[in-house]
Amino acid sequence: MKLAEALIMRSDCQKRIAQLKSRLLANARVQENEAPAERPEDLIKELELVSEQLVDLVKRINRTNSTTEFSKGKSIADVLAQRDVLVVQRQVYVELAATAAFRQDRFTRSEVKYISTINVTETQKRADELSRNYRELDARVQEVNWQTELLD
Secondary structure, three states, rough: OEEHHHHHHHHHHHHHHHHHHHHHHHHOOOOOOOOOOOOOOHHHHHHHHHHHHHHHHHHHHHHHHOOOOOOOOOOOEHHHHHHHHHHHHHHHHHHHHHHHHHOOOOOOOOOOOOOOOHHHHEEEEEEEEHHHHHHHHHHHHHHHHHHOOOOO
């Protein structure tokens, strides 16, 4: 199985667990003398099974990511950490630019006037650059994921 397939399966397990949780909560209490739409015991058994599958997938994905070389001297795990930081950095620059660009209209000269302390255009350009770097890196990660065999 390819790493990309395992990632899809991991996502499916996570969604399935969320669905099971919702169904469990919906059937956890019923009115007296009523029966639940689904048996919570059956849902719990399914939850445990899907959870075990998820643990196995996550272990194998992590093992594969940490031992597979992405580029010279960098594992997939190293690059994923870098990609995650790009997301955080980008968000900071986007919020910084939005905050600095906010205009507050004054109706009288006695109202406090606010000015930007940063170059909004340059800050937005940096956010755009980080977005581009993320997209390019993510595309390369996806390519490697489809070429890499999942480890046991």
